[in-house]
Amino acid sequence: MRKMRSSFAPKRISPPNLLRCLINPKPFCSHSRLPNAPDDPIPDADSTGKIMPNPGSAGKPIHGPACPKQTLDSASLDHVPYLFSAKHGGDEMNEARVIDALLGYKNDAPTARRYYNWSKPRCGFDEGGDVFWVLIHVLVGSRETFRPARNLLIRYVSKCPTRKPSVAVKDMMDCAEKFGFELNLRAFDYLLNGYIRCGRVDDAVDCFNLMIERNMIPFVKSMNSLLSALVRRNSMDDARRLYSQMVVVGVTGDCFTIQLFMRASLRKGKPEEAVEIFNDAKNRGAGPDGSMYNLAIQAACKMSNLSMAFGLLTEMREKAFLPSQETYTNAIMASMRGRNMVEALRLKDEMVSCGIPMNVIAVTSLVKGHCEKGDMVRAFDLFNEMKEKGPSPNEFTFSVLIEWCTRNGDMEKAVELYDEMKILGVPLSVFHVNSMIQGYLISRTPEKALKMFDESVEAGVANTFICNSILSWFCKQGKIDEAMKLVSMMESKGIEPNVVSYNNMMLAHFKAKNMEEARVVFEKMLEKGIKPNNFTYSILIDGYSKNGDIQKAIDVLNLIDSSNVTPNEFVYNSFINGLCKAGRTSNARDALRKFIGEMGFGPSVMTYNSIIDGFVKGGKLDSAIATYREMCVNGVSPTVVTYTSLIHGCFKSNKTDLVLKLRNEMKDKGIKPDIPVYGALIDGFVKKHDMENASALFSELLELGLYPSVAIYNSLISGYRNLGNMDAALDLYKKMTSDGIRCDLPMYTTLIDGCLKERKLDVASDLYSKMLEEGIQPDEVMSTALVTGLCKKGQLEKARKSFEEMGKKDMTPNILIYTALIAEYFREGNLAKAFALHDEMLDKGLTPDGCTYDILFGKKLGGLNSHSATGNI
Missing domain, CATH: 1.25.40.10 (Tetratricopeptide repeat domain)
Known part of the structure; x- marks a missing residue:
């Protein structure tokens, strides 16, 4: 049927019969009353929208003088089977007549809806025309028909996927103007919801913008739905822009809006942003609810800002909001990451006192904390409490305890836990098996480790991870043949060796100085399509460098340039360190400058320390000092290791005055000397026969609460021995032993040699006997000193x-x-x-x-x- 313009269109002369309806509107007939409804109820419209007639009412009049005084309402329509047909022209229905009728039901939205359903199949008009929009305006005018209006607009959006929001909004507004409806925000809001519900998010954004342009602000709930849709598809920038538009028009959203953005920020790994949103909401006076507090505490925990998290928890409790189980769990885990066991236990007690049950994640975290502190007794107390009161320990709880038992060498307890898992039916994983294997290896019972490994292979549990544990042990023990057999077994069982497997093999060959075999392993790895990593190249560079083949190390570095691997600090440092150990420190310094200039390498203090130490050992103190200055200029701060090398170099080059300058620089930079630094200083002054400064430094380190090493005692005792002051040397020896420091062979050699030179034969004899009692056997140096001294x-x-x-x-x-x-x-x-x-x-x-x-x-x-x-x- 050809679509007709409405009789209410502006500047159009209506036919006489329609004009009369406008002047004296009456509901479908010249009589203002309807007959009484029959006793039998009549069913509503069927699935096609038609009103189904009731046979029991056939033949009854629908108008006339005898009509009782009853207004036309939705109840009466349920009992009049063909009223619409009789009063609206039967088969002569058209769009204009339907619009006239709908306007007549303007104050009776349920009847308008029923009439629309009845007339739609008879007229064949499309959704989206004037009839549809008139109905929408009528329906949104009554609370009873809000839901039908919303459903109709959802159906309209889904059935018209190519029709843009601009068309729908324009048609709706034109209809309102044409037929005298006041614009109702709800109609536009339901249209917006239709686009959201149908997944047409971009169209929903366009609809939102069109509404804002016309000063029709969507309901907060609809805006939240749109924001949620944008966040779900990861369009955070669009969501923020839309929210900014909301704020501009004076709508800041509700708690759900704030929670939405906070959750999105947390999902994107931006807890700082979530906290900022929370604080902004508080500053605007949008009082946070419990959910917002929970999210803010979660964000603070992810930032490891424990003071903020605890403050928010306190504030939350003061406002009578109960923190969730997840919130307490996050706070406990954050406390454990911050090594704050006391606070973690306090939170656990507070959580239980609030009636919130502990979950297995929180308790396992506490068990791990006790293990890390070395308090295995409390760890097992908590574990036993879990088994008695809940929550039941899971595979992760057992993993923590087994791992720490194996680390501590308590394999008996580890085996007990492992067997308990089997009894309780807790799933065994490769991590449990690997921990047990590692434990047996640490406890020097490799036969048990190999037995468990064989069992895991037979049971089909063994994977590359477990195989690499055994492979690594073989390689460290120099058992290359066994390692190669293991790799073959892995391949036969379908367990593919990975880059870690091949790295272990290469490392073992390099330690055994089997350079060609290491290269063969590398080439085999490439043949299998396994991509080398930075550690692979570092092994090659370090291996060639230590074996004096610098050219091949350079070749490997060039090989990295041609691959897709970006060299990291470890690779560059391996190359530079290799050059330094090969005595080519000047080449190492030149290479470093090239790496910085051409490859953008940012050297660390370790890089510079290698070069400085290389120059010092090569007797080139000036070059070492120059490298130190260059390091400071480039913004790399020296460490105690740097100064230790330089101090050794200064003493070696007889530049004692420079030692004092370096020591002052350390103080200026706030770097506190450690035992190696004091050792270098004391040894240097001892070799200069300056026992006064050496003794003063020794007293200084004691005042600082540092504990001298055996090397420092040995250096001082050697100094006194060389000066013939064995009384002072023996006094130091007595202090050292009284402090619980055991004397080593070099020190006994020094003491015995000095006593023999000063004819303290009895003391020398006593020292020698004590040395043997302690299980220290004399070496060639000791024997030489003893025999020659006695002679x-x-x-x-x-x-x-x-x-x-x-x-x-x-x-x-x-x-x-x-x-x-x-x-x-x-x-x-x-x-x-x-x-x-x-x-x-x-x-x-x-x-x-x-x-x-x-x-x-x-x-x-x-x-x-x-x-x-x-x-x-």
């Missing part, structure tokens, strides 16, 4: 016993020992024994030096002349 003091018998002890321990005496004994035998006149020792030297492949021959031929023995010596021979 010089005329203690030939004791020297001979020490010499014989060396033979029992398969230690070959050196030339100094033989020479000292030969000299002492000569002094006693036992030339036969002296020459016997000479022959023994030759048999053991030792070549006597000039001193030995001088003694043998009496040139250094004042008490023997050449005649007597020759006669004895």
Whole structure:
């Protein structure tokens, strides 16, 4: 049917019958009353929109003088089967007549809706025309028909997917103007909701903008729906722009709006933004509700801002809002990340006192916290409490406890937990198996680790992660053949080795100096399509550098440039460190400058420390100092390691004045000297025979509460020994042992040697006995000092016993020992024994030096002349 313009269109002359309706509007007939409704109810419109006639009412009149006084309303229509047909022209229905009728029901929206459903299939008009929009304006005028109006607009949007919002808004407004309706915001709001419900978000935004342009502000609920739709499709920028438009027109939303943006910020990993939204809402006077507080506390926890989180929790409780279980859990976990066990336990108690049950995540976090503090007793107390009172421990709880038991070497408890998991039916994962394997390896029971590994392979649990644990152990133990067999087994079982597997193999080959084998592993990795990572290239560079093949290290660096891997600090540092260890520190410095200039590399203090240490060890202090200055200019702050290297270099180059300057620089930069720095300073002054400064530094570190190392004690004792002040050396030794520091072999050697030189034979003997009691066996240096010292003091018998002890321990005496004994035998006149020792030297492949021959031929023995010596021979 051809669409007709409404009889209410402006500047149009209506037919006489329609004009009469306007002058004296009557409901469908000349009579103002309707007959009584029949007793039997008549069904509503069917699915096609038609009113179904009731056979029991057939033949009854619908108008006439006998009509009772009853107005036309929705109730009467339910009982009149064909009233609309009789009073609206039957088959002569058209769009204009329908519009006239709908306008007649302007104050009776339910009847208008029923009439529309009845007339629609008879007239065949399309949704979106004047009839449709007149109905919408009528329906939104009555609370009874809000829902039908909304549903009609949703259907309109879904059935007209290509019709733009601008058309719909214009048609709705034109209709209102044409037929004298006041604009009702609800109609436009329902249209907006239609676009949202149908997933036409862009059209919904256009509809929103059109409404704002016409000063029709959507309801907050609709705006929230639109904002939610934008957030769901990750259009945060559009959502913010839309919200800004809302604020401009004076609508700041409600708590749901604020929660929406806070949740979106948290999902995007921007907790600071969520807190800012929360604070802005508070400042505007939009009183936060409990949900907003929960989100703000969650954001503060993600920021690790515990003071903010605790403050919000307190504020929330003061306002009688009950924090959620998730909020307390977040706060507890944040406290654990901040190592604040006390606060975490307080929160746990507060949570329980509020009647909020603990969840397994929070309790497991507390168990882990106790483990990290080394308090396994409390960890297991809490674990047992979980089993008794709930929540039941899950696989993660068991994982934490098993891991820490294995770390602590308590494999008995780890096995107990592992078996308990099986009994309780808690799912076993690769992490549990791997923790057990690692525990057995740490506890030096590799046979049990290998047994568990074999069981995991047979059970089909073993994956690349578990295999790599065993593979790494094989490689660290130098068991390359076993490692290669394991890789073959992995491939046969369908467990693909990954980059970590190949990195372990390469590292093992490099440690064994099997350079070509390492290269073969690398090429095999490439053949299998496994992409090397920065650690792979670092292994190659470091391996070649340590084995002196710098050119191949350079080749690897060039290879990275041709790949898609961006070198990281570890790669650059491996190359620079390799050059320094190979004695090519100047090349390392040039390479660093190239990396900075051409590749944008930002060196760390470790990078510069490698170069500084390389220059110091190479005796190039000026270059080391220059690198130090360059480092400071480039904004890299030196560390105690930097100053330790420089101090060693200064003493090595006899620049004591520069040491003091460096020490002052450390103070100016707020860098506190540590034990290695004090060790370098003390050792330097000791070697300069400046025991006054060395002793002053020792006193200083004691005042700072630092504990001197064995190396510092050894340095000071050596200094006093060299100056012949064994009393001071022995006093230091006594202080050290009283402080619980064990004496090592070099220190015993220094003390015994000094005591022998000062004829403190009893003290030397006591020290030697104590050393043996402590299980410290003498080495060649100790034996040399002992034998030569005893010989010089005329203690030939004791020297001979020490010499014989060396033979029992398969230690070959050196030339100094033989020479000292030969000299002492000569002094006693036992030339036969002296020459016997000479022959023994030759048999053991030792070549006597000039001193030995001088003694043998009496040139250094004042008490023997050449005649007597020759006669004895």
